[in-house]
Amino acid sequence: MATKRLTDSNDTSNTFELREWDPDLELSSTRVRRATEDDYSDAVLIRLGKKPILKVRCPGLLLISATSLVITHECSVNLGSYQFLALAPPYWFAGSQHSCEVSQVMEQGRLTERGSLLDVGLHNGGPAGAIYGFILVWIGSLSVFSTLSELVSMAPVSGGQYHWVAMLAPQSKQVFWSYVEGWLTVLGWQAVSASATFLTTTLILGLAQLTHPNFSMQPYQVTLLFWAIIFIVALINAIGGTVLPKFEGFTLILHSLGFFAIIFPVVFIGKHQNSSEVFDVFYNGGQWPTQGLSFMIGITGTIFVFVGADGAIHMCEEITNATIVVPRAIVFTYVTQGALGLGLLLAVLFYINDLTTVLKPPSGYAFIEIFLQATGSAAGTATMVSIVTTMQFVATVSNVAAASRMLWAFSRDKGIPGWKLISRVERRTTIPLWSVLLTITISCLLSLINLGSTTAFNDIVSLGVSGLYSSYLVVLSLLLWRRCTGKIQRFTSSDTYLTNTRGAQLTWGPWHISGWFGIFVNALACLYLVVALFFIFWPQDSSVTAENMNYSSLLLGAALIFAIGHFFIWGHKEYIGPLMEQDALVAR
Numbered sequence: 239m240a241t242k243r244l245t246d247s248n249d250t251s252n253t254f255e256l257r258e259w260d261p262d263l264e265l266s267s268t269r270v271r272r273a274t275e276d277d278y279s280d281a282v283l284i285r286l287g288k289k290p291i292l293k294v295r296c297p298g299l300l301l302i303s304a305t306s307l308v309i310t311h312e313c314s315v316n317l318g319s320y321q322f323l324a325l326a327p328p329y330w331f332a333g334s335q336h337s338c339e340v341s342q343v344m345e346q347g348r349l350t351e352r353g354s355l356l357d358v359g360l361h362n363g364g365p366a367g368a369i370y371g372f373i374l375v376w377i378g379s380l381s382v383f384s385t386l387s388e389l390v391s392m393a394p395v396s397g398g399q400y401h402w403v404a405m406l407a408p409q410s411k412q413v414f415w416s417y418v419e420g421w422l423t424v425l426g427w428q429a430v431s432a433s434a435t436f437l438t439t440t441l442i443l444g445l446a447q448l449t450h451p452n453f454s455m456q457p458y459q460v461t462l463l464f465w466a467i468i469f470i471v472a473l474i475n476a477i478g479g480t481v482l483p484k485f486e487g488f489t490l491i492l493h494s495l496g497f498f499a500i501i502f503p504v505v506f507i508g509k510h511q512n513s514s515e516v517f518d519v520f521y522n523g524g525q526w527p528t529q530g531l532s533f534m535i536g537i538t539g540t541i542f543v544f545v546g547a548d549g550a551i552h553m554c555e556e557i558t559n560a561t562i563v564v565p566r567a568i569v570f571t572y573v574t575q576g577a578l579g580l581g582l583l584l585a586v587l588f589y590i591n592d593l594t595t596v597l598k599p600p601s602g603y604a605f606i607e608i609f610l611q612a613t614g615s616a617a618g619t620a621t622m623v624s625i626v627t628t629m630q631f632v633a634t635v636s637n638v639a640a641a642s643r644m645l646w647a648f649s650r651d652k653g654i655p656g657w658k659l660i661s662r663v664e665r666r667t668t669i670p671l672w673s674v675l676l677t678i679t680i681s682c683l684l685s686l687i688n689l690g691s692t693t694a695f696n697d698i699v700s701l702g703v704s705g706l707y708s709s710y711l712v713v714l715s716l717l718l719w720r721r722c723t724g725k726i727q728r729f730t731s732s733d734t735y736l737t738n739t740r741g742a743q744l745t746w747g748p749w750h751i752s753g754w755f756g757i758f759v760n761a762l763a764c765l766y767l768v769v770a771l772f773f774i775f776w777p778q779d780s781s782v783t784a785e786n787m788n789y790s791s792l793l794l795g796a797a798l799i800f801a802i803g804h805f806f807i808w809g810h811k812e813y814i815g816p817l818m819e820q821d822a823l824v825a826r
Contacts, residue, residue, distance in 0.1 A: 282561055286393050287739045287818030292555045292643075292668050361778055363536030364521030365587045371537035372583055376576040378766030379544035383572055384751065385714055385763045387565030390551045391747025392726075393738040394560035396647035397816060398551045399423045399709045404740045404815045406716035412740055413815045414805060419709055420648045421801035426705030427552070427641035432681040433699040434630075434637040435471065436688070439464045441627040444603045448610070449620055457689050464685045471635050472678040475642065476671060492632075496625040497578055503622065504585050504612040516587045524779045538774045543579070545703050547572070548710075549640035552647070565749035642677045646670035652812040693785070700790040701797055703774060708794065711767040718760045720744060740815040 283290045359368040389402045400420035407415045442463060443455045522532040547568055554560040591611045605626070609619040649660035664671040687695040720726050726744040736742045746752075751759055775791040805813070 282394060283555065285737055286395060287736055287742070287816070288395055288555075290555070291663055292396075292670070359536055359539040360521060361523035361536065362521065362526070362532040364519045365516045366518055366520050367533045367536050368540070368587065369517065369580075369583065371533065372540050372580055375537055375540040375544055375770075376572075376580070378762070378770070379541075379547075380569070380572050380576070381759050381763040381766060382710055382714065383547045383568050385717065385760050386548060386551065386710065387568050388747065388750055388756070389713065389717060390554060390568075391561045391565050391749035392745065393747075394551075394554040394557075394564060395816075396552050396555045396643045397651065398548050398644065398647075399713050400648065400651075400653070401739070401816045402713045403716060405738050405742070405744060406713065406720050409741070413810075413813065415712070416740075416815055417653060417805050417809050417813050418798065418801045419712055420651075420653045421804070422705045422709045422712075422797060423548075424645055424648050424654070425701050425797050426709065427549075427637075427644045427702075428677065428680050429684075429699040429702035429705065430549075431634075431638050431641040431677055432684040433702050434634040435464055435468050435681055436460075436685070436695070436699070438467050438627065438630050438634050441603070441623070441630055442467075444606055445620060445623050445627060448606055448616060448623065457692070461685050461688055464688075465682060467631070467634070468638075468678055468681050468685075471631075471638050472674065474635050475639050475674045476669065477667070492625070493629060496629060497582070499625055500609075500622050501582055501585050503618060504589050504609070507613050509589065509591050511588050511590070513588075516584070524777075526780050534769075534773050535776050535778065538770075538776070541770050541774060542703055544572075544576075545706055548706065549636060552640045552643040555643075561747045562749055565747075638674070638677055638681075642670060642674040645677060646673035649673065651816050652814075653809070655808065657812070697789045697793055701793055704771070704790050704794040705797060707767055707771050707774070711764065711771065714760060714763050714767065718757070718764055721757060721760060736818065739818060 359371065363371055390398070393401055393405060395401050397420070400416045400423060403419040404412045404416035439460055440455075443453075443460065446453050447455065520529055520533070522529050524532055524535060526532040526535065550557075550564055550568060554564050557563055586605070586608055589612050590608060603623075606619060606623055609622050610616065613619055613622075645654065646661060646663075648654050649657040651657075654660055660672050660676060661670070662672050663669065684695065684698060687698065726746055728746055737745050750756070775788055777786055777788045779786055
C-alpha cells in the first residue's frame with residue numbers, strides 16, 4: 239500500500255506517515271466492510287489521527303445502561319428521585335451530580351443549614367412550574383445532546399469537546415480555543431466526580447437519619463464516609479476490564495425494576511390530590527417582580543438534572559462501533575429517561591400530602607419525606623431509598639470513569655502539566671490508572687473543604703454545571719457556523735484517511751441530522767444553552783445576602799482566568815492541539 243508523509247504545520251518536529259485510504263475500511267452508516275466491529279472502531283480512531291490504546295470493553299447494548307448513568311448522572315436515577323427533590327426543597331441534588339446538599343446548593347450556592355436548602359422548583363415556580371419547566375428543559379436538553387451526538391459520530395474520541403473545537407474553530411484560533419475548552423471540561427468533570435461522591439455519601443447518611451431519628455450528621459462523618467466510598471469507586475475503576483461494563487449492565491436491570499418498585503407504592507398507597515392543585519398552582523417564593531421571572535429561575539433545578547451526558551462520550555474509545563452506538567444511546571436515554579422522569583414527577587406531585595414537612599424534611603431529603611408520607615412505613619421508605627442510593631453509587635462509578643478518561647485524553651495531547659505520567663495506560667488492563675488515581679485524589683482533597691464550609695464546597699463543585707454547559711455552548715456554536723457555511727462534507731474515499739481533526743477536512747459521521755432540521759435543532763440547542771447559562775447564575779431570592787448569594791459565576795470566571803493564564807504561561811509551550819498519531823507511530 240502506498241504511503242505519504244505529512245508534517246504538522248504547527249510543529250515541524252512531528253512527522254506522520256499516512257497510508258492511502260483502504261477501501262476495505264471505508265466507513266458507511268449502514269454496513270462495515272471489515273470482519274469485526276473492533277476493526278471498524280480502530281479504523282475510525284486511526285482516521286482521526288489517534289492510535290487505538292484503550293481496550294474496547296463495552297458492547298453497544300450495555301452502553302445504554304452506562305449512558306443512563308454517566309449521562310446526566312441522574313437522568314436515570316434521579317430524574318425520578320431528584321425531581322421529588324427538585325421539587326421539593328431540600329437539597330437533594332438531583333440529576334446532575336449535584337444533589338443533596340450539593341446539587342441545588344451547588345448551582346444555587348445557597349445552603350443555609352443542613353436540610354434547609356430551599357428547593358428550586360417549588361420555591362420558584364411551584365408544582366405547575368416544576369412540570370412545565372421539566373418539559374421545557376427536556377426539549378432543550380434533547381436538542382443539545384442530539385447535536386452533540388452528531389459530533390461524537392464525526393469524531394468519537396475521549397477528548398470530546400476540546401477535540402471538536404480544534405477541528406471546527408478557525409485555523410488561527412484552534413489551539414487557544416481548544417486549550418481553554420479542554421480545561422473547562424476537565425475542571426467540570428472533576429467537580430462532577432466530587433459532587434457525585436458527596437451525593438452518595440449524604441444519601442447514605444440520610445438513610446441513617448430515617449432509620450435512626452436521633453442520629454445527627456457531622457461534617458467529619460460526611461468526609462470519612464466520602465473517602466470510604468471513593469476508595470471503593472477507585473477499586474472498581476482500577477480493576478476495569480470487563481468488570482465495569484458488567485457492573486453497569488447489572489444496573490440496567492436494577493434501574494428498570496427500581497422505577498416500578500418506587501412508583502407503585504407512591505401511586506397505589508399514597509393519597510391522591512386534585513389535578514388543579516398540581517397543574518394550576520404557581521409559587522413565587524423568591525419574591526421576584528414577576529411570576530415569569532420566578533419560573534425561569536425555578537427551572538434551574540431541572541437543568542441540573544439533565545447535565546453531563548457527555549460522560550458517555552468520554553468513554554467512547556472503549557465502546558464498540560461508537561460512531562453509531564453512542565449517539566443512539568444518548569438520544570435513546572434522553573427520550574426514555576425524560577419520559578420516566580416526567581411520569582415520576584407527576585406521581586410525586588399528586589401524592590404530596592404535607593408540603594410544609596416536605597419543604598423541611600428531618601432527613602434533609604425531600605424525596606425521603608415524600609416516600610414516607612406515601613407509604614406510611616419507615617421500612618418501606620428505607621427500601622425505596624436504598625434503591626435510589628444504589629443507583630447513585632453506580633452513577634458515581636461511571637462519573638469517575640468519565641472524568642478520568644477526559645483527564646487522560648487532555649494529558650495525551652499535552653494539555654495537562656505532568657502529562658507524561660497522567661497519560662500512561664496500564665498495559666495489562668489498558669486502564670489509564672494514573673488519571674483515575676489523580677481524579678480520586680482531587681475528589682478527596684475537595685472533600686476536606688466540607689469540614690470548614692459546606693457552602694464553599696458546593697460553590698466549587700458548581701463548575702460541574704456551569705463549566706460543562708459553557709463547553710457545550712462553545713462547540714455547538716462552532717458547529718452551527720460550520721454547517722451554515724457548508725464546510726462539512728460527506729465522507730468520501732481519498733488519498734488519505736485523516737479527517738475531523740486539527741487541520742484536516744470535516745466530514746459528517748454516520749449519525750447526522752441533515753438539512754434545515756439539523757440547523758434548527760443546532761440553533762435551538764445554542765439558544766437553550768444561552769438561556770440556561772444566564773439563569774443558573776441567579777440567586778433564589780430577590781433579597782440577596784452573603785449566605786444565599788449564588789457564586790457560580792465567580793467560580794466559572796476563575797476557571798476561565800486560570801485556563802487563559804495557564805495557556806500563556808505554560809500551555810503554549812507544550813500544547814499544539816489534538817496530536818495526530820498514526821496506527822504505528824505516536825507523536826510525542
